[in-house]
Amino acid sequence: MRNNKKHLVILGSTGSIGQSTLDVVRRFRNRYEVVGLAAGRNSFLLAEQIDEFQPEVVAVESEKQAGELRRRLGRRRLKILCGEAGYEEIASVSRADMVVSAITGVAGLKPTLAALKGGKDVALANKESMVVAGALIRKIAARSGSRVIPVDSEHSGVFQCLRGRNKKFVKRVYLTASGGPFLRVPLEELAGKSLAEALKHPRWKMGLKVTIDSATMMNKGLELIEARWLFNLRPEQLGVLVHPQSIVHALVEFLDGSVLAQLSPTDMRIPIQYALSYPERLEAPLPSLDLAGVRSLEFFPVDERRFPLFGLARKALAAGLSFPVVLNAANEVAVQAFLEEKISFGQIVEVVNYCLNNHRPRALSELDEILAVDGESRGLAQQYLKELKGKIT
Ligand SMILES: NC(=O)c1ccc[n+]([C@@H]2O[C@H](COP(=O)([O-])OP(=O)(O)OC[C@H]3O[C@@H](n4cnc5c(N)ncnc54)[C@H](OP(=O)(O)O)[C@@H]3O)[C@@H](O)[C@H]2O)c1
Structure with missing residues (x-):
């Protein structure tokens, strides 16, 4: 921490957690400085965030998104990274003290690991990383001395x-x-x-x-x-x-x-603020909890x-073993299919059940082993979705 400010990289800055994190930063400009922002495809909102928070580096999903962002930024010069490698690089930039990990799904795993390997504290919203690689995350954090502070x-x-x-x-x-x-x-x-x-x-x-x-x-x-x-x-x-x-x-x-x-x-800015300020507590300009008004719990x-x-x-x-990886991968595929209205609400559980039942469990310790099971399970889930589609048409 230089100039008494904590330097932040926010992964998933255009999402719900990312935007709430930036709200907290807005309240405490004297304590936090944004050095990096990473988004997926929402270059419109990312460009606005860049204008407001002036990061030194940003990352987006692909070259196409980077091109779109450059057009929106006009003549402003800014380091734009892209793709998986870009997310890993931004998560470990030297000026960052803390990385807020708020990309959705397993896509957030590699950048979270990169942040921890780089000795950054991680404010973790991306639960899927912990689900699939909890033991590995603990091991890497212990090795580098980084802290993982929950946001959920x-x-x-x-x-x-x-x-x-x-x-x-x-x-x-x-x-x-x-x-x-x-x-x-x-x-x-x-x-x-x-x-x-x-x-x-x-x-x-x-x-x-x-x-x-x-x-x-x-x-x-x-x-x-x-x-x-x-x-x-x-x-x-x-x-x-x-x-x-x-x-x-x-x-x-x-x-x-x-x-x-x-x-x-019920306001996510409270746990986000605590993750950023831990172990201190900062005064939040939010209404106090009114338990008498709530009456019953x-x-x-x-x-x-x-x-x-x-x-x-x-x-x-x-x-344990590889089951949580399968559970998560199958669920990510099934939820995406439901969001695209390709399957019904009730079929989400069918997809996950199918993948768990057709999986041969094994112990996983390294990242490539975890990603291999993640990939296999996604394949299995896609195969089941095809079968479902065949039954409907
Ligand atoms: N929202 C909550 O209240 C809450 C509470 C606790 C935990 N969480 C966890 O926090 C994480 C984020 O949740 P959210 O609600 O903020 O989700 P969200 O609103 O959908 O935002 C997701 C963010 O991740 C980016 N993103 C998505 N897929 C990506 C990919 N493949 N590569 C790179 N970036 C990608 C999105 O970028 P673009 O939009 O630019 O494409 C966006 O910035 C999830 O793991 C969730 O379970 C959320």
Whole structure:
């Protein structure tokens, strides 16, 4: 940190988390400076962000996107990187102190690893990286001395409850789940829910993929696996409680029966700000939590008949080995197909189930092994999608 400012690279700056991160930076210009921004294809918004935050380097998905961005920037000179190599390079630029990892999906894995290898602290929103490569991420972070600080509200809650506590006294950790838009719809209607209905999340405004994952509750399954690696817990120590108010984000139960919970208003800028400022806390210009106004807080278990993808994720967590990689890859392919309206809501679980059932599990430790299983599983998922299409036409 030079000039007392923390220098940030934001991966996925044009997304929901990326934009909320930039909102936090706007509030605390005296503390944070943006040195790098990485986006996918939204060169319009990226150009606006460049104007406002003046990074020294940016990265985009392809040469085509880079060309479009150059046209938008006119005569301004700026280093523009592109493709996978570009994301890895921007994640490890020498001036960065912290990298906010907020690209969606496994596409965020290599840049996250590059940041950690480069000795940067990582504010991690990209849960898929932890799901597929949790052990590897832990190993690389330990080697370089980098910290991985959670951005996800539930993991930020656990992180805050565990701070200063000895983990040997922890009995169980609970993440909460809002239950998404389909918590109370009749079971027989679920499979036919439309894309528009699945995208109407009752509490959080998020990117498309994570919003669908919330509707199926795969999101909570991925978060359980993420928590296993972030906090080095055993699978049986992890649980989920449905909590429709989304005010309690996580609870930690200790051996003596005491439970600590973390509460905050439903606003992602709170955990993002904490990840950036940790271990300090900065005054946020946000309304205080009004518990008297909320009146009641409900908690109940997840119904796995309603949310079978959560059940599959829980089993993949318990089984370990390569299963979480398959789970994630199949889910990414299936959700994309649902977003493109090629399959129904109910078919997402079919795709994931098919891939898990047709996978020969193995132990994975290196990146190329993980990526090989990721690729195989995507192939299997695509093959199943073709079969489904054949059945429909
Ligand atoms: N949103 C939330 O409240 C929330 C909360 C907790 C955790 N998360 C996690 O945070 C991550 C981001 O979520 P989000 O809601 O911010 O998603 P989002 O709104 O869809 O944004 C995704 C960002 O990643 C970029 N991107 C997508 N695919 C890419 C690729 N293949 N290569 C390079 N860049 C790519 C997008 O760029 P373009 O748009 O420019 O193409 C965009 O900047 C996810 O892993 C999600 O699970 C989100």
